[in-house]
Amino acid sequence: MIIYRTKDRILYEALKLFSSKGIKETTIRDIAKAVGITEGAIYRHFKSKDEIVERLFSHYSEELYEVLNGALEEGEDFKGRFKNLVGSFLxxxxxxxxxxxxxxxxxxxxxxxxxxxxxxxxxxxYRLIEEGIREGYIREDVKYASAILVGTIDRIFMYKTMGILEDELELIKERTFSILWGCLVECRKGEDPA
Amino acid sequence: MIIYRTKDRILYEALKLFSSKGIKETTIRDIAKAVGITEGAIYRHFKSKDEIVERLFSHYSEELYEVLNGALEEGEDFKGRFKNLVGSFLxxxxxxxxxxxxxxxxxxxxxxxxxxxxxxxxxxxYRLIEEGIREGYIREDVKYASAILVGTIDRIFMYKTMGILEDELELIKERTFSILWGCLVECRKGEDPA
Amino acid sequence: MIIYRTKDRILYEALKLFSSKGIKETTIRDIAKAVGITEGAIYRHFKSKDEIVERLFSHYSEELYEVLNGALEEGEDFKGRFKNLVGSFLxxxxxxxxxxxxxxxxxxxxxxxxxxxxxxxxxxxYRLIEEGIREGYIREDVKYASAILVGTIDRIFMYKTMGILEDELELIKERTFSILWGCLVECRKGEDPA
Amino acid sequence: MIIYRTKDRILYEALKLFSSKGIKETTIRDIAKAVGITEGAIYRHFKSKDEIVERLFSHYSEELYEVLNGALEEGEDFKGRFKNLVGSFLxxxxxxxxxxxxxxxxxxxxxxxxxxxxxxxxxxxYRLIEEGIREGYIREDVKYASAILVGTIDRIFMYKTMGILEDELELIKERTFSILWGCLVECRKGEDPA
DNA sequence: CATGAATGAGGTTTCATTCAT
DNA sequence: TATGAATGAAACCTCATTCAT
Known part of the structure; x- marks a missing residue:
């Protein structure tokens, strides 16, 4: 992917630097050097370093939201939506x-x-889980259920990016879905609702 | 708990500040002010800010390890050890x-x-999970199993400290154990080992 | 001589301060004040105080070398080169x-x-003295001969800059040459080579 | 030589440190550590770091003076005094x-x-050279003559301590005397007094 | 006499931001 | 738009000196 507009190149390089070194540890100069411009030029595009931080957060937070939301809309039934969300997330x-x-x-x-x-x-x-609860698939409290779902995905991300987990993406998606579905839905089927 | 030695007070205040504002965002002056001494005095006890960072990490990393390890040693059977570890961790x-x-x-x-x-x-x-696998309680791969266990605990910690989850400690321990035990052990009982 | 580039002005003022107060005794602020900029601006031109120290040393060490070397190349005979070097040095x-x-x-x-x-x-x-020895002008060991030459010049510099010696430059050059030439060459003429 | 009094040990260690690292570069703590006491204890013996600097200077400046002066008093004739001074100095x-x-x-x-x-x-x-001039041994101006004498000795010291000159002490004394005597006295004998 | 924690001033360096060009 | 020198505040760290013990 080639990024042409300077403004976008700044965001792109800032993201890489922030995520690898930390925000405070990344200087405007670092970003400028990565983009191939000088410090002053950054300020043509952003009022301050904080503006970059915030723009990145809101942009990507929203992008991830859209991805997850899109996943929910494409599934036919609850199981499909669940699988979609876990897969798209990962x-x-x-x-x-x-x-x-x-x-x-x-x-x-x-x-x-x-x-x-x-x-x-x-x-x-939350929307997925609340639907699951409403429709009787999930018996767990919404907070605990989302803790399991997001926590597990987060940790698998960590293991994979640290090189601890070596499975390929598709396998990871498959196994993670099967674990989470089993955990949150299947194995509670026979239980009395609390 | 009253801490008398300056060195320990420095570590104590640094931990609080680091964890609330971040490491780079916390200055030596912040720490000194919290302790009630001047900046220079810090350097009689630590060679540098980095030394404080490292000492805190190795100290508490080890302390948490000892807590978890102690939990493993006290349980009578696997279920007891599992419950102990989850409870002590939380x-x-x-x-x-x-x-x-x-x-x-x-x-x-x-x-x-x-x-x-x-x-x-x-x-x-890892030690707990490997035992579970060896003795047939857990069928999941060790990495996925620990991702579920630690990820879930981590997320529940986050919800609780952010005020999203309001259950009391004992209830949290109880519910988290029951979820994790169900998820990793109970509901897989009938399955064929992969 | 008017120096326009900030970088050169920094070097110029640093040299004056270092030589009058000492290196450690001179602060970056001293230099900045002498140049008429703020401390931070220094660091756009030099990575550190040490870099200034080193740049000054290598620059002037080389410049003095070029002066002495130039003097050696202009003399017609050994006596001319000897006189040239002593004179240029002083x-x-x-x-x-x-x-x-x-x-x-x-x-x-x-x-x-x-x-x-x-x-x-x-x-x-060294090059001058080795030539003198090779060609029979100087009978002294190269180390002792250069000790006399450089030591004497060094001391005369000291006396002159301290105000102890009041002769004008040309007279100093004349007398110093005559002393050193007499000492190292003339008065050993009749001796047996050791 | 074993030094018993703390005060003298401080001076002794300070001298070594000052001469190897520089005065500003040597801290009170460095000195204290070398002596085997703590920083505060230094101030029992000296009001300030400057007092140490001054005490060392006046003490050793005077000691060297006494050495040279003693050398002058022991020689029988001018040549003996000249030789004595050069030798004692070195x-x-x-x-x-x-x-x-x-x-x-x-x-x-x-x-x-x-x-x-x-x-x-x-x-x-100066006293030696003035005597030499008064009695007709030296024809050189007192400033130039002392420049030769002290400058040469200074440089030979430098070469020897830097390892460039490898002669043993007695040989150095012998050769330096013979050079300086030849240079300042012998080879000017036949000249017309200026 | 000695200790060693503490002070406080001051040093070097960093960096977000501004501004003349 | 872009440059890059400059600012100014603040960071980390050092160290001569003091002081309670």
């Missing part, structure tokens, strides 16, 4: 590891300004 | 949220120098 | 006392990184 | 290289407060 973050690492960093440092947004990835996950 | 991190947040930050920024240590929390988790 | 250091004092300071504090350079002033002096 | 500084390097550093940095002292090494050299 596919997106493993193909865009910088994005996910960056979102994590922003969260961890409490820099996320998300109050004003409806398009948070978490919302899509 | 109890420790929810009572010491700064520690867990700090360990996460160090990991995320890739500052961990852990090559030379055997006492990483992860090792204790 | 002229250069008395007109650039900061340079010579600076080179002395660097040597005395052992900061000179000269391994990789062939253009050390000493080399030119 | 012997003292080559056996106490730290002292001479230290005196040089103090001079170079302009820290010497010597106005109030009559016991400067230079004075002894």
């Amino acid at each position: 596919e997106y973050i493993l193909k865009n590891p910088d994005v996910f690492r960056y979102l994590d960093i922003v969260h961890l440092l409490g820099k996320a300004q998300m109050e004003n947004s409806d398009k948070l990835p978490m919302k899509a996950v | 109890e420790y991190i929810l009572k010491n949220p700064d520690v867990f947040r700090y360990l996460d930050i160090v990991h995320l920024l890739g500052k961990a120098q852990m090559e030379n240590s055997d006492k990483l929390p992860m090792k204790a988790v | 002229e250069y250091i008395l007109k650039n006392p900061d340079v010579f004092r600076y080179l002395d300071i660097v040597h005395l504090l052992g900061k000179a990184q000269m391994e990789n350079s062939d253009k050390l002033p000493m080399k030119a002096v | 012997e003292y500084i080559l056996k106490n290289p730290d002292v001479f390097r230290y005196l040089d550093i103090v001079h170079l940095l302009g820290k010497a407060q010597m106005e109030n002292s009559d016991k400067l090494p230079m004075k002894a050299v």
Whole structure:
């Protein structure tokens, strides 16, 4: 993918640097050098470093949301939607590891300004789980259920990007879905609803 | 708990600040002010800010490892050990949220120098899961199984400390154990080993 | 001489300050103030104070070498070359006392990184003396001969810059040459070669 | 030589450190560590670092003066006194290289407060040369003559301590005397007094 | 006499941001 | 739009000196 507009190249390089070194650890100069321009030029495109940080967060947070939301819309039944979401989630973050690492960093440092947004990835996950509960597939509390789903995916992402887990993407998607589906739906079937 | 030695007070305040603002975002002056001494005095106790970062990491990484390891040693059977570990894990991190947040930050920024240590929390988790697999309780691959276990706990910690999850500690321990045990052990009982 | 480029002004002022107060005793702020810029601006031109120290040393060490070497190339016979070198040496250091004092300071504090350079002033002096020995003018061992030559010049520089010696430059050149030539060449003429 | 009094041990270690690293580059802590006491203890013996610097300078400056002066008093005739002074000078500084390097550093940095002292090494050299001139041995101006004498000795010290000159002490004394005597006295014998 | 924690001033360096060109 | 020198605030760190013990 070739990015032509300077503004987009700045965002692209900033994302890579932020996610690999940290936000504070990345200087405007680092970004400028990566883009191939000088420090001053950055300020033609962004008012401040913080604006870059925020723009990146809202852009990618929304992009991931759209991906997850799209996954929900394409599935025919609940199982299909569930599988779609888990697969799309893994596919997106493993193909865009910088994005996910960056979102994590922003969260961890409490820099996320998300109050004003409806398009948070978490919302899509919640929607899926709430549907599952409403329709009797999932018996778990929504918070615990999403903790299992997102936590597991997050950890698998970590193992894969750290080189600990070596399975290929499709296999990872398959196994993760089967685990999560088994865990949240299948094995609770016979239980009394709490 | 009252800490008397300046050196320990420095570590104590640094941990709080690092975990709430980030490492780079916390200045030596912040730490000094929190402790009630001047910046220069810090350097009588630590050669550099990095030394504080490292000392905190190795100290608490090891402490958490000991907690998990202790949990493994006290359980009578596998189920007991499993329950112990999950409970101790949650109890420790929810009572010491700064520690867990700090360990996460160090990991995320890739500052961990852990090559030379055997006492990483992860090792204790692996040991439990490997035992479970060896003895037929767990059918999942060790990496996927630990991803579920640690990922779920991590996420529940996040929800609890963010105020999203309001259950009390004992209830959280109970529910988390029951979910994880069900997920990793119970509901796979009838399956054919892969 | 008016210096326009900031980088050169920094070097120029640093040399004056280093040579009058010492290197460690001169702060970046001193230099910046002398140049008329702020401390931070220095670092656009030099990575560190050490870089300034080294650049000054290698620049002036080489410049003095070129002066002495040039003197050697212009003389017609040995006596002419000898006179040229002594004269140029004195002229250069008395007109650039900061340079010579600076080179002395660097040597005395052992900061000179000269391994990789062939253009050390000493080399030119050695070349002259070795020629004198080869051609029978000088009977003294090369080390003792250069000790006399350089030591005497060094001391005369010191006396002149301290105000102890009041002769004018041309007279100093004349007398110093006559002393050194008499000492190293004339008065040994009748001796048996050792 | 074993030094028992703490005060003298401080001076002894300070001299070594100052002469090898420089004065500003040597910290009170360095000195304390070398002596085997703590920083605070230094201040029991000296009011300040400057006091150490000054005490060392006046002590060793005077000691070298006494050595040279003693040499002048022991010679029977002028030649003997000349030889004595050159030999004692070389012997003292080559056996106490730290002292001479230290005196040089103090001079170079302009820290010497010597106005109030009559016991400067230079004075002894001047006395010898003035006698030589008065009695017709030396025809050179006193400043040029002392420049030759002290400059040459200084340079030979430098070559010897840097390992460039490998002759043993007695040979160095012999050759240096013979050069300087030849240069300042012998070879001018037949000349017309200027 | 000695310790060693603490101070406080000041040093080097970094960096987001501005601005003349 | 872009450059790159400059600013100014603030970061980390050093160190002579003081002081309670």
